[in-house]
Amino acid sequence: xxxxxxxxxxxxxxxxxxxxxxxxxxxxxxxxxxxxxxxxxxxxxxxxxxxxxxxxxxxxxxxxxxxxxxxxxxxxxxxxxxxxxxxxxxxxxxxxxxxxxxxxxxxxxxxxxxxxxxxxxxxxxxxxxxxxxxxxxxxxxxxxxxxxxxxxxxxxxxxxxxxxxxxxxxxxxxxxxxxxxxxxxxxxxxxxxxxxxxxxxxxxxxxxxxxxxxxxxxxxxxxxxxxxxxxxxxxxxxxxxxxxxxxxxxxxxxxxxxxxxxxxxxxxxxxxxxxxxxxxxxxxxxxxxxxxxxxxxxxxxxxxxxxxxxxxxxxxxxxxxxxxxxxxxxxxxxxxxxxxxxxxxxxxxxxxxxxxxxxxxxxxxxxxxxxxxxxxxxxxxxxxxxxxxxxxxxxxxxxxxxxxxxxxxxxxxxxxxxxxxxxxxxxxxxxxxxxxxxxxxxxxxxxxxxxxxxxxxxxxxxxxxxxxxxxxxxxxxxxxxxxxxxxxxxxxxxxxxxxxxxxxxxxxxxxxxxxxxxxxxxxxxxxxxxxxxxxxxxxxxxxxxxxxxxxxxxxxxxxxxxxxxxxxxxxxxxxxxxxxxxxxxxxxxxxxxxxxxxxxxxxxxxxxxxxxxxxxxxxxxxxxx
Numbered sequence: 001x002x003x004x005x006x007x008x009x010x011x012x013x014x015x016x017x018x019x020x021x022x023x024x025x026x027x028x029x030x031x032x033x034x035x036x037x038x039x040x041x042x043x044x045x046x047x048x049x050x051x052x053x054x055x056x057x058x059x060x061x062x063x064x065x066x067x068x069x070x071x072x073x074x075x076x077x078x079x080x081x082x083x084x085x086x087x088x089x090x091x092x093x094x095x096x097x098x099x100x101x102x103x104x105x106x107x108x109x110x111x112x113x114x115x116x117x118x119x120x121x122x123x124x125x126x127x128x129x130x131x132x133x134x135x136x137x138x139x140x141x142x143x144x145x146x147x148x149x150x151x152x153x154x155x156x157x158x159x160x161x162x163x164x165x166x167x168x169x170x171x172x173x174x175x176x177x178x179x180x181x182x183x184x185x186x187x188x189x190x191x192x193x194x195x196x197x198x199x200x201x202x203x204x205x206x207x208x209x210x211x212x213x214x215x216x217x218x219x220x221x222x223x224x225x226x227x228x229x230x231x232x233x234x235x236x237x238x239x240x241x242x243x244x245x246x247x248x249x250x251x252x253x254x255x256x257x258x259x260x261x262x263x264x265x266x267x268x269x270x271x272x273x274x275x276x277x278x279x280x281x282x283x284x285x286x287x288x289x290x291x292x293x294x295x296x297x298x299x300x301x302x303x304x305x306x307x308x309x310x311x312x313x314x315x316x317x318x319x320x321x322x323x324x325x326x327x328x329x330x331x332x333x334x335x336x337x338x339x340x341x342x343x344x345x346x347x348x349x350x351x352x353x354x355x356x357x358x359x360x361x362x363x364x365x366x367x368x369x370x371x372x373x374x375x376x377x378x379x380x381x382x383x384x385x386x387x388x389x390x391x392x393x394x395x396x397x398x399x400x401x402x403x404x405x406x407x408x409x410x411x412x413x414x415x416x417x418x419x420x421x422x423x424x425x426x427x428x429x430x431x432x433x434x435x436x437x438x439x440x441x442x443x444x445x446x447x448x449x450x451x452x453x454x455x456x457x458x459x460x461x462x463x464x465x466x467x468x469x470x471x472x473x474x475x476x477x478x479x480x481x482x483x484x485x486x487x488x489x490x491x492x493x494x495x496x497x498x499x500x501x502x503x504x505x506x507x508x509x510x511x512x513x514x515x516x517x518x519x520x521x522x523x524x525x526x527x528x529x530x531x532x533x534x535x536x537x538x539x540x541x542x543x544x545x546x547x548x549x550x551x552x553x554x555x556x557x558x559x560x561x562x563x564x565x566x567x568x569x570x571x572x573x574x575x576x577x578x579x580x581x582x583x584x585x586x587x588x589x590x591x592x593x594x595x596x597x598x599x600x601x602x603x604x605x606x607x608x609x610x611x612x613x614x615x616x617x618x619x620x621x622x623x624x625x
Contacts, residue, residue: 002031019060022051026064033071034187034225042071059099062091066106073109074227078116085110100137104130104148112155120162127156150180150188158195170199190219190228197235206239213239217255229259306344313337389441396437403431462505464624468497468545471554474512475543478519482527491526494542501545501552504621507598514594517587518556518603518615521571525560525613532561547623554617562609571605595619 005027012020025048032041045068052061069084089106092098107130114123131152157172177192179185197212213235220228233256240248316337320330407427410420472495483489519541526539544555563571571588595601599619607613 001027005031018051019055019057022048022055022057022064023060025051026060026067029064030067033067033074034223038071038074042068045071058091058095059102062088062095062098062106063102065091066102066109069109069113073113073116076116078113082110082113085113099145100133100139101145101148104134104152105145107133108148108152108155111159115155115159115162120159123159123162127152127159131156146185147179147183150176150183150185150192153179154188154192154195157192161195161199166199166203170196173199186219186223187225187228190216190223190225190232193219194228194232194235197232201235201239206243209239210236217252226259230256233259306348309337309341309344313341393438393441396434396441400431400434400438403427403434462507464503465506465508467501467504467506467552467621468499470506470508470512471515471543471545472497474515475519475541478516478523479541482520482523486527489523489527489530491523491539491541494540496542496544498544498546500547500623502547503624504552505624506621510594510598514591515554515617517591517594518617521588522556522558522560522613522615525558525562528561529559529610550620550622552619552621554619556615556617557612559612562607562611562613563605564609568605568607572603 005024009021009024009028012018012024025044029041029044029048032038032044045064049061049064049068051057052064065084065088069081069088072078072081072084085106089103089110092103092106107126111123111125111127111130114120114126130148134147134149134152153172153176157169157176160166160172161169173192173196177189177196180189180192193212193216197209197216200206200209200212213232216228217232217236219225220232233252236252237249237256240252313334316330316334320327320334323330407424410423410427415423475493475495479491479493522541526541529537530539538559540559542555542557544557546553546555572592573589592603595603595617599621601617601619603615603617605613605615
């Protein structure tokens with residue numbers, strides 16, 4: 001596949017054939033995806049998508065959109081995958097003579113994604129629709145992409161398994177594996193065996209689970225299909241671990257870890273996020289260009305209307321000279337037309353002034369964005385240097401005390417008078433130096449405080465925001481940031497939003513930064529407890545929102561290591577002097593400042609060591625009507 005796709009790509013580029021180039025790139029994207037290189041697959045798919053759209057290749061565009069959605073589905077990120085699937089389905093619905101096999105593939109992918117989000121009714125609707133088309137369309141079996149029946153049957157079995165109907169699910173899985181044989185569809189057979197193995201594992205039938213998991217692993221390694229390797233080796237690892245067979249457990253765990261590192265490598269995940277973000281920026285820019293084009297079209301239409309009106313005035317003026325007997329009537333008509341022309345000129349002048357005001361406003365907005373970026377930079381710099389400054393103050397204070405202790409010891413030691421005066425003078429100089437260090441560190445502290453206050457003092461615009469969505473969004477962002485630093489870090493996120501909280505008028509960035517500081521402190525507490533090595537410990541972070549009249553209560557609770565009373569007091573200081581404060585918890589003081597100064601709110605915490613820590617946020621935020 002790789003050899004012929006590259007040959008086709010080179011040929012298409014040599015003859016300047018963008019449609020062929022886009023389709024060959026799309027095939028290469030499939031290969032990268034199967035081998036687990038998701039960032040490269042996404043990059044190649046986006047290139048192919050650009051060429052498909054430029055060459056007006058509707059079928060190629062729909063195909064590339066479908067396989068791009070599969071990339072996000074492999075990462076269990078179902079919302080982006082659904083967006084790509086529905087775009088592909090729209091193109092197949094509008095295009096004449098669409099390949100029914102591809103339509104079935106998109107419908108099945110949509111159903112699988114809805115299963116991932118837990119919307120089983122929606123999943124059943126699209127999967128049944130796909131199966132009906134597979135059974136009734138004769139063109140499905142003549143498609144160059146093969147018969148999609150194994151894939152549809154497999155996902156129907158997964159739906160029945162989600163509904164706790166093990167017997168029906170097993171029947172679908174076996175049908176899928178049976179139909180995949182004549183089609184030589186090794187990938188579908190691999191997934192069917194994997195799902196059968198999972199079903200047997202859930203029912204406690206470990207021997208049957210191992211048999212089908214080995215079949216799935218052999219097929220996935222022969223393709224190679226990295227996602228299948230990960231899931232099959234994981235099943236074998238768990239099964240042999242339950243059977244207390246250490247050698248087999250270690251063998252399949254090694255296979256699983258190698259495949260996971262290839263598929264879920266943090267660097268590749270970051271690349272994937274960057275590529276996806278760039279694609280969103282490109283789509284947004286394309287929308288802006290379309291809006292600008294529509295505006296130009298409207299302007300040209302207005303100019304054409306004015307030109308036609310002026311032409312009409314000229315014709316009327318000539319008729320006025322030729323038809324003297326209708327002079328009075330034409331004079332009135334001429335005055336009317338002149339008045340309309342004056343109104344149009346006035347409108348043109350008004351439009352010109354409006355455009356000028358818009359340009360001035362745009363310049364002001366750009367300047368405001370730059371100032372906001374400068375404020376964020378100052379806040380980041382101040383946040384980074386506050387810990388070193390606190391350390392300088394702490395050790396300077398220790399040195400002053402140490403000098404005093406040395407002086408006390410010298411008074412009890414017999415030394416020659418000259419030596420004693422010399423040592424005393426040196427200690428006095430050292431003490432003065434430490435006092436100067438203390439003085440200048442206090443000066444640095446005041447400068448950092450001023451930078452933080454300046455960075456938060458900007459008049460950023462408030463906007464209507466769904467507070468529940470904002471709090472959940474920043475919780476997940478903070479959690480994925482922690483996972484990017486440590487891919488073994490896993491926490492159960494428990495969400496209890498109150499629908500009555502509704503929409504509020506806030507500065508999203510400020511409140512989000514304050515919430516991120518609280519979340520980071522909670523995750524840091526959990527990391528500390530994970531280091532204790534308690535095998536029965538299940539890390540959890542819960543987020544609860546509640547509306548009380550015109551106030552909103554946000555409660556964040558973790559079951560981490562907790563903090564002592566002295567540490568709790570130090571957490572709310574910008575420059576703590578205790579060594580028990582880690583860099584991950586320094587953001588709590590910034591969160592407290594943002595909440596109390598920007599929203600006149602209140603942040604408090606209750607903590608018990610090795611039990612839990614609870615952070616309570618009270619904000620006066622009336623509900624928007």
